[in-house]
Every structure is written in C-alpha cells, then in structure tokens.
Amino acid sequence: xxxxxxxxxxxxxxxxxxxxxxxxxxxxxxxxxxxxxxxxxxxxxxxxxxxxxxxxxxxxxxxxxxxxxxxxxxxxxxxxxxxxxxxxxxxxxxxxxxxxxxxxxxxxxxxxxxxxxxxxxxxxxxxxxxxxxxxxxxxxxxxxxxxxxxxxxxxxxxxxxxxxxxxxxxxxxxxxxxxxxxxxxxxx
Numbered sequence: 728x729x730x731x732x733x734x735x736x737x738x739x740x741x742x743x744x745x746x747x748x749x750x751x752x753x754x755x756x757x758x759x760x761x762x763x764x765x766x767x768x769x770x771x772x773x774x775x776x777x778x779x780x781x782x783x784x785x786x787x788x789x790x791x792x793x794x795x796x797x798x799x800x801x802x803x804x805x806x807x808x809x810x811x812x813x814x815x816x817x818x819x820x821x822x823x824x825x826x827x828x829x830x831x832x833x834x835x836x837x838x839x840x841x842x843x844x845x846x847x848x849x850x851x852x853x854x855x856x857x858x859x860x861x862x863x864x865x866x867x868x869x870x871x872x873x874x875x876x877x878x879x880x881x882x883x884x885x886x887x888x889x890x891x892x893x894x895x896x897x898x899x900x901x902x903x904x905x906x907x908x909x910x911x912x913x914x915x
Contacts, residue, residue, distance in 0.1 A: 746800035795877035
C-alpha cells in the first residue's frame with residue numbers, strides 16, 4: 728500500500744504542476760482577450776483589418792484547455808461539485824466510502840467512456856486536419872485532442888483518489904489523504 732500511496736503522491740504532484748500551467752493559461756487568456764478587444768475597437772474605428780476570428784478562437788481554446796486541465800486538480804483538493812450539505816455532515820469514514828464507491832463506479836467508468844467516445848472523432852479530425860468553419864479560423868484538430876488528454880489525466884487522478892481513500896479506510900493515514908475544499912483555501 729505504501730508503494731501505491733507513493734504513486735498517488737506523484738500523480739498529485741503532476742496534477743498540481745498542470746494546475747499551475749492552467750493558471751498561466753488564464754493569464755494568457757486575459758491578455759489575448761484584452762488584445763482582441765483593442766484590435767476590434769481599432770478596426771471598427773479605422774478599418775485596419777487587424778481583427779480576426781483567430782483571436783476569438785484562441786480565447787476559446789485557452790479557456791477550454793485551462794478548464795479541462797483544472798479538473799483533475801479540483802478533484803485532488805476536493806473542490807469539485809458535490810452535495811456538500813450532506814457530505815460534510817457525514818463521519819469521515821462514511822464520506823471516504825462514498826467517495827471511493829463514487830470514484831470506482833461512476834468517475835472511472837465515465838472517464839473511460841469519454842475516452843472511448845472521443846477516440847474516433849479525434850482520429851478523424853487529425854486524419855483530415857480539421858480547421859474551423861469560421862473565416863480565418865484556427866485548426867481544430869489539436870483542440871479536439873484536449874478533452875481526451877484531460878479525461879486521461881482525470882482518470883489518473885481518480886486512481887490516486889481511490890488509493891488515498893483505501894489507505895484512509897485502512898487506517899494508514901489521516902485527513903491529509905482526503906482532498907478537501909479547506910485545502911484549496913489554505914493554498915495546499
């Protein structure tokens with residue numbers, strides 16, 4: 728079990744690194760959005776032709792990537808959506824059991840389903856090098872791959888969460904194994 732906890736710790740560390748990258752993408756998103764607004768204003772005022780759909784699509788791509796890569800981190804620290812009104816009132820062992828069963832029977836199968844469901848569409852997109860239908864749009868095939876990457880990462884994080892719940896239930900660790908929204912507020 729100690730080796731599995733070590734693996735879970737390495738997955739958590741990789742997830743934190745990806746979350747920092749996602750945070751940097753949010754900064755880039757804000758800068759691109761501001762730049763795009765300036766270009767559109769200048770173009771509307773002076774007819775420069777500098778604005779482009781590429782900037783709007785780049786904003787969409789950056790947001791999508793940041794959101795999807797942030798999902799595994801949210802799971803690791805317990806910041807994902809759940810019915811906290813009930814979950815927070817349960818004894819920690821019962822909550823850990825609910826989390827474990829939900830991970831094993833809902834989250835992991837859902838991640839596997841999404842990976843399976845996306846596979847052919849992503850392959851087709853890469854096969855034809857799909858591009859946006861919008862004039863002057865960006866290539867679509869790279870962004871079509873991001874959900875698969877994100878759900879693969881979510882799957883790894885789900886395994887890490889399952890390992891941590893089993894360790895907690897076996898008495899091999901305390902609250903530090905269970906990601907909580909309090910960890911988010913404390914910056915851990």
